[in-house]
Amino acid sequence: MTALEIAFVVVAVAGVIGAFRVVTARNVVHAALYLVITLSATAGVYLLLAAEFLAWVQILIYVGAIVILFLFGLMLTKAPIGREALDNQRRGVAFLVGAAILAGLIYLVVDAFGWDETRLDPIQGTATEVGGSIFSRFVLPFEAISFLLLAALIGAIVLSRKDDPVVRERKERRA
């Protein structure tokens, strides 16, 4: 194993432990904080794969924005504490499905790419490279995705408006 691979294994193990804790944590806020560990570890993997720009985007968007959004979502909804309250009764079936998918994927990956044959020789994923590709070959997808993001944000504001007439009418009828 090279030093790079040892660094990768350390970061990946941290990410996997974080992911396991996200799906087993008894407290929803802890789950969100373990998600931070997993997302940061993924950013570390991007850095080790020389995808520099993507690593910083991952930190900015995922750790900086999406996790904060999750924390706000958790604060605005009352969440109980404890596994029984947060998990449903079919944990065994879910575990079997997850394990089957994992086994299948690992078999396929090793079967297709071998263990020692394929080694990555990374190209630099700097902001220059990525930006050049976006604004030369992928301008139309870029515009489409900007529009999607705008539509989603406006939709989220419309959905969660407090003075929604439908909600108010229902509340009044109930009261």
Added chain:
Amino acid sequence: MIRLSMVLIFSAILFATGVYGVLARRNAVLVLMSIELMLNAVNVNLVAFAQHLQEITGQVFALFVITVAAAEVGIGLAIVILIYRNRETINVDEVNLLKW
């Protein structure tokens, strides 16, 4: 240099964990978090293959996936908060009006 299979197996573990979370959790926000884990696994795969094929396109698409994930979380949490306001619960197994 890093073996491609190691990166792909890391992403497979993240994806399988996300699948378990989606199936086993009943709190809607935790289900959304598990979906984020799965999207993240897809991004790791995209970057790994971008480096394997010596082609920057995979990283560009990983950026697009991050954008879609942000949009999805925004809409998803708005829906969750709306459900909470109407039903006072966000357990996905209790919101079954559209179930056959």
